[in-house]
Amino acid sequence: VGTEVEAARDRRATDGDFRSNLHRRGEASIATITPRERDIAIKAAQTLGLDVAGVDILRAARGPLVMEVNASPGLDGIEKTTGVDIAGRMIQWIERHATPEFCLKIGG
Numbered sequence: 192v193g194t195e196v197e198a199a200r201d202r203r204a205t206d207g208d209f210r211s212n213l214h215r216r217g218e219a220s221i222a223t224i225t226p227r228e229r230d231i232a233i234k235a236a237q238t239l240g241l242d243v244a245g246v247d248i249l250r251a252a253r254g255p256l257v258m259e260v261n262a263s264p265g266l267d268g269i270e271k272t273t274g275v276d277i278a279g280r281m282i283q284w285i286e287r288h289a290t291p292e293f294c295l296k297i298g299g
Contacts, residue, residue, distance in 0.1 A: 193288070
């Protein structure tokens with residue numbers, strides 16, 4: 192949200208499967224990310240002009256790789272895993288940054 196990484200989680204596949212999707216019985220846990228991973232996630236969102244994004248990063252042998260940037264990220268799973276109220280933080284960010292002129296311009 193903005194220039195902050197509000198939460199991060201790891202997703203891992205269960206034994207016998209390569210998919211880490213939670214609806215495919217993948218497992219999620221709170222992730223500790225490096226400063227480089229944080230910078231990459233923020234830069235990926237900024238490059239696409241997004242103030243809110245979900246950034247999927249793969250920890251590869253050659254370093255972190257951006258796999259996907261979601262302009263409308265699902266929040267349920269990461270909020271449950273991390274306990275962070277990301278939706279609330281998004282609302283706070285909007286309240287701090289949205290000017291009346293911006294709202295009128297966008298809303299018609």
